[in-house]
Amino acid sequence: MAKHDVRITVNGEPREAAVESRLLLVHWLRDVLRLTGTHIGCDTTHCGACTVLLDGEPVKSCTVLAVQADGREVATVEGLEQDGTLHPLQEGFQQEHGLQCGFCTPGMLMTGRALLEGNSDPSEAEIRQAISGNLCRCTGYVNIVKSIEHAAAKLRQESA
Amino acid sequence: MAPQTTPEVCGMGHSMKRKEDPRFIRGQGNYVDDIQLPGMLYLDIVRSPFAHARIKSIARENALKVPGVLAVITGETLEQYNLHWMPTLMSDTQMVLPTEKVMYQAQEVAAVVATDRYAAADGVEAVEVDYDPLPVVVDPFKALEPDAPVLRTDKEDKKDNHIFHWEVGDRAATQSALAGADVVVKQDLYIPRIHVASIETCGCVADFDRVMGKLKVYMTTQAPHAIRTVLALVAGHVGLSEEKIQVISPDIGGGFGGKVPVYPGYVLAIAASVVVGKPVKWVEDRMENLQADSFARDYHLKAELGATKDGTLTALKIKTVADHGYTDAAANPSKFPAGLFSIVTGSYDLKHAFAEVDGVYTNKPPGGIAYRCSFRVTEAVHTIERLTDIMAHELKMDPADLRLKNFVPADKFPYKSVLGWEYDSGNYHGALRKAMERIGYAELRREQADKRERGELMGIGISSFTEIVGAGPSRQFDILGLKMFDSCEIRVHPTGKATARFGTKSQGQGHETTYAQVLAEELGIPAAHIEIEEGDTDTAPYGLGTYASRSTPTAGAAGAMAARKVRDKAKKIAAYLLEASEDDLEWTPGTFSVKGAPQKSKTIQEIAFAAYTNHPPGMEGGLEAVSYYDPPNLTFPFGSYICVVDIDRGTGEVKIRRFVAVDDCGNIINPMIVDGQIHGGLTMGMAPALLEEISYDENGNISGGSFMDYLVPTAMETPRWETDKTVTPSPHHPQGAKGVGESATVGAPPAIVNAVVDALAHLGVRHIDIPITPEKVWRILKDKGAGL
Numbered sequence: 001m002a003k004h005d006v007r008i009t010v011n012g013e014p015r016e017a018a019v020e021s022r023l024l025l026v027h028w029l030r031d032v033l034r035l036t037g038t039h040i041g042c043d044t045t046h047c048g049a050c051t052v053l054l055d056g057e058p059v060k061s062c063t064v065l066a067v068q069a070d071g072r073e074v075a076t077v078e079g080l081e082q083d084g085t086l087h088p089l090q091e092g093f094q095q096e097h098g099l100q101c102g103f104c105t106p107g108m109l110m111t112g113r114a115l116l117e118g119n120s121d122p123s124e125a126e127i128r129q130a131i132s133g134n135l136c137r138c139t140g141y142v143n144i145v146k147s148i149e150h151a152a153a154k155l156r157q158e159s160a
Numbered sequence: 161m162a163p164q165t166t167p168e169v170c171g172m173g174h175s176m177k178r179k180e181d182p183r184f185i186r187g188q189g190n191y192v193d194d195i196q197l198p199g200m201l202y203l204d205i206v207r208s209p210f211a212h213a214r215i216k217s218i219a220r221e222n223a224l225k226v227p228g229v230l231a232v233i234t235g236e237t238l239e240q241y242n243l244h245w246m247p248t249l250m251s252d253t254q255m256v257l258p259t260e261k262v263m264y265q266a267q268e269v270a271a272v273v274a275t276d277r278y279a280a281a282d283g284v285e286a287v288e289v290d291y292d293p294l295p296v297v298v299d300p301f302k303a304l305e306p307d308a309p310v311l312r313t314d315k316e317d318k319k320d321n322h323i324f325h326w327e328v329g330d331r332a333a334t335q336s337a338l339a340g341a342d343v344v345v346k347q348d349l350y351i352p353r354i355h356v357a358s359i360e361t362c363g364c365v366a367d368f369d370r371v372m373g374k375l376k377v378y379m380t381t382q383a384p385h386a387i388r389t390v391l392a393l394v395a396g397h398v399g400l401s402e403e404k405i406q407v408i409s410p411d412i413g414g415g416f417g418g419k420v421p422v423y424p425g426y427v428l429a430i431a432a433s434v435v436v437g438k439p440v441k442w443v444e445d446r447m448e449n450l451q452a453d454s455f456a457r458d459y460h461l462k463a464e465l466g467a468t469k470d471g472t473l474t475a476l477k478i479k480t481v482a483d484h485g486y487t488d489a490a491a492n493p494s495k496f497p498a499g500l501f502s503i504v505t506g507s508y509d510l511k512h513a514f515a516e517v518d519g520v521y522t523n524k525p526p527g528g529i530a531y532r533c534s535f536r537v538t539e540a541v542h543t544i545e546r547l548t549d550i551m552a553h554e555l556k557m558d559p560a561d562l563r564l565k566n567f568v569p570a571d572k573f574p575y576k577s578v579l580g581w582e583y584d585s586g587n588y589h590g591a592l593r594k595a596m597e598r599i600g601y602a603e604l605r606r607e608q609a610d611k612r613e614r615g616e617l618m619g620i621g622i623s624s625f626t627e628i629v630g631a632g633p634s635r636q637f638d639i640l641g642l643k644m645f646d647s648c649e650i651r652v653h654p655t656g657k658a659t660a661r662f663g664t665k666s667q668g669q670g671h672e673t674t675y676a677q678v679l680a681e682e683l684g685i686p687a688a689h690i691e692i693e694e695g696d697t698d699t700a701p702y703g704l705g706t707y708a709s710r711s712t713p714t715a716g717a718a719g720a721m722a723a724r725k726v727r728d729k730a731k732k733i734a735a736y737l738l739e740a741s742e743d744d745l746e747w748t749p750g751t752f753s754v755k756g757a758p759q760k761s762k763t764i765q766e767i768a769f770a771a772y773t774n775h776p777p778g779m780e781g782g783l784e785a786v787s788y789y790d791p792p793n794l795t796f797p798f799g800s801y802i803c804v805v806d807i808d809r810g811t812g813e814v815k816i817r818r819f820v821a822v823d824d825c826g827n828i829i830n831p832m833i834v835d836g837q838i839h840g841g842l843t844m845g846m847a848p849a850l851l852e853e854i855s856y857d858e859n860g861n862i863s864g865g866s867f868m869d870y871l872v873p874t875a876m877e878t879p880r881w882e883t884d885k886t887v888t889p890s891p892h893h894p895q896g897a898k899g900v901g902e903s904a905t906v907g908a909p910p911a912i913v914n915a916v917v918d919a920l921a922h923l924g925v926r927h928i929d930i931p932i933t934p935e936k937v938w939r940i941l942k943d944k945g946a947g948l
């Protein structure tokens with residue numbers, strides 16, 4: 001099968017690889033780069049466990065080919081913590097009990113990050129709308145909403 | 161109950177932040193599909209497009225030509241090793257791979273082993289299977305008809321599709337009580353087939369070391385020890401020996417009952433690894449998960465409830481047909497083919513009851529497992545809570561009043577139910593009154609009356625459930641003969657820190673945190689200094705695993721008992737160090753001191769150090785203990801839920817405006833985690849009430865087989881749950897705790913359905929089967945001329 005040379009920046013680090021045409025971005029991240037924080041929960045782009053940011057936009061990486069990310073920037077959960085400091089979202093999820101089994105959490109965090117980068121003070125309805133493509137079977141979403149609100153408040157405080 | 165320990169010690173009652181979170185929020189969890197071993201191969205599965213068909217031939221040649229494909233395994237391959245069938249937990253039999261015919265759509269037909277997951281998928285596409293379709297039996301009632309095709313032709317003496325008959329209670333007395341009742345309501349209910357759909361699907365990595373003969377299996381399992389024993393029993397004849405089998409259940413992405421059974425994929429990966437001598441990974445995709453893994457529920461019920469005209473409930477009779485698919489692969493305790501359905505008298509002091517269940521084979525996937533509930537308790541609670549509401553309607557009584565009139569009173573506990581259970585504790589009136597007050601019940605009824613005048617549709621629904629969890633006492637409870645105790649082993653290290661291992665396995669419940677708190681409560685060692693391990697059969701003591709809300713009632717209790725053994729020894733060491741008599745010592749969390757001389761004291765940390773450096777002559781060194789806890793009874797959590805719905809007359813959409821859940825799970829280990837469990841349980845209760853169903857057409861084709869049409873709730877449908885508590889400690893659990901993980905899944909559906917029916921009651925609606933989709937409501941509104 002044909003291979004393509006790609007250059008993809010992952011969490012700020014430039015990567016070069018030769019990938020098969022059909023290789024999914026999520027498999028490249030997980031199986032090749034061994035960034036296993038991005039999970040796979042369905043085959044139909046519904047569950048959002050595989051959500052990463054592609055040039056800042058949340059995408060389901062199970063429905064993106066690795067070649068489609070050529071020349072672009074990918075952000076995964078592994079890049080959230082900076083210099084030993086947790087991202088406010090990570091802190092929010094821990095403080096507000098926004099996770100249980102942890103499987104949907106990386107996708108929720110990345111969706112939350114994209115939301116907060118465009119909206120520093122989202123309403124509950126806006127948060128629910130934003131995460132409506134990310135399924136969680138454990139928490140009932142109440143504490144996920146609180147976790148994102150926690151992070152939003154902290155980010156506003158930091159930028160004030 | 162106020163915490164007895166300081167925030168530093170963080171015993172019971174503290175909302176300690178979870179110890180497992182630091183890895184999960186960084187994407188550093190270790191789930192099965194994250195495991196990548198050197199030389200690892202991938203296994204993928206060919207599945208049947210037919211629900212019932214004879215296999216004429218399987219051609220593997222083209223698959224073997226696919227680059228990277230190493231082997232194609234069929235039923236004939238496995239038959240050489242006598243591994244083509246395996247036992248189910250209910251002592252039925254299930255195909256690993258078929259040699260003659262397939263029995264449901266998506267059944268495993270062959271397996272392909274390849275060097276990577278894409279090559280394995282290519283191989284699956286290239287396997288050619290020739291089928292000869294057979295008549296399909298989908299409807300369990302038709303399956304019971306005399307001329308129905310017999311499905312289990314593999315069983316020589318089997319002449320029909322009936323699996324089992326189970327009954328409980330006094331049939332004659334119940335019939336006579338119903339005949340004498342002033343009012344009898346009858347209702348048919350269908351509780352449809354659903355799927356737990358944990359966000360992580362099932363899978364394993366099997367790693368067989370040919371030189372040492374050791375099999376290591378990383379597996380999505382809720383019960384690693386039981387799985388190890390089953391593997392040894394099933395595959396002993398091909399050389400797998402229990403001391404050389406290590407089952408590791410790493411981080412698990414949700415279980416809810418779906419990760420209790422042994423699926424053919426696990427067996428195939430293990431068999432492939434043993435044959436090839438390399439690690440083999442199998443991870444199912446979502447469609448395989450929904451279409452082939454064990455389902456839950458699928459109960460067709462006929463229920464009758466009798467009462468006096470002043471509203472005293474007198475008798476309950478239920479007849480059930482249970483669709484088990486092509487094999488009985490439920491995950492019930494062995495003596496309970498219908499699980500704990502006999503909790504069906506619920507929270508009410510009924511004098512007469514009789515229930516029977518008949519299990520039936522159909523051309524559907526096997527199962528009958530839980531969906532976040534303790535063995536058919538949801539089916540039971542749904543039935544009694546619906547019937548109670550229907551009775552209230554019939555008697556023109558407020559459903560709250562009817563419940564308050566019939567609850568088992570608090571002073572009657574322990575209460576022996578007419579169907580044979582001894583409820584350990586309860587205060588049902590307290591929970592319902594608290595829920596009514598919290599939601600403003602009387603005011604809501606007034607609002608409803610006003611809205612009804614204006615033609616608006618608003619309903620209020622109550623569910624006052626009693627659960628039965630924590631299986632269980634070994635005199636009644638076993639799985640394949642394995643008694644359902646559970647275990648804890650504690651090692652207190654010289655510096656006063658501890659490691660403890662348990663026979664259960666968390667799938668998100670937070671055991672690493674709550675078990676540490678259980679031990680901190682008993683030992684006074686800070687929970688932060690207690691490391692909890694589970695899920696590795698080489699290191700953890702034997703236990704039956706985590707499901708049916710049993711971890712706190714069984715393993716949590718074992719933790720408390722093991723800690724008390726540690727404390728008993730610590731007391732002897734303290735007496736030696738303080739040169740005092742044991743009788744003169746008193747315990748405050750973390751310290752033994754001499755009565756009347758508190759300055760003479762030793763902390764648990766000082767005692768731990770002495771256990772290794774200065775222990776009393778004649779005493780063994782070290783500070784460790786193990787407990788295998790066999791609970792004397794189950795625990796009976798309960799609660800009252802009230803739901804308020806508004807219905808859109810144009811679309812039929814049901815909107816949950818408010819939902820108040822008052823739960824009683826006895827003494828609480830971690831309030832934050834309990835609330836999280838309730839939130840999640842409520843959402844998994846709303847799901848089947850309004851959204852989820854797996855159904856089949858007459859040819860056995862599934863609908864609901866992917867997330868395209870199996871509607872797991874998103875944040876948009878899920879309301880902001882409101883929770884509250886009452887506390888009625890379990891009298892027999894060492895810490896007074898009860899299981900809580902499933903209460904809300906069990907209690908929520910009837911509250912929602914009762915609210916919807918209540919909103920439509922004035923139109924003559926008495927019952928709606930779940931899921932209550934907008935279409936169902938829209939059709940009702942149209943029929944009744946009440947739509948827009």
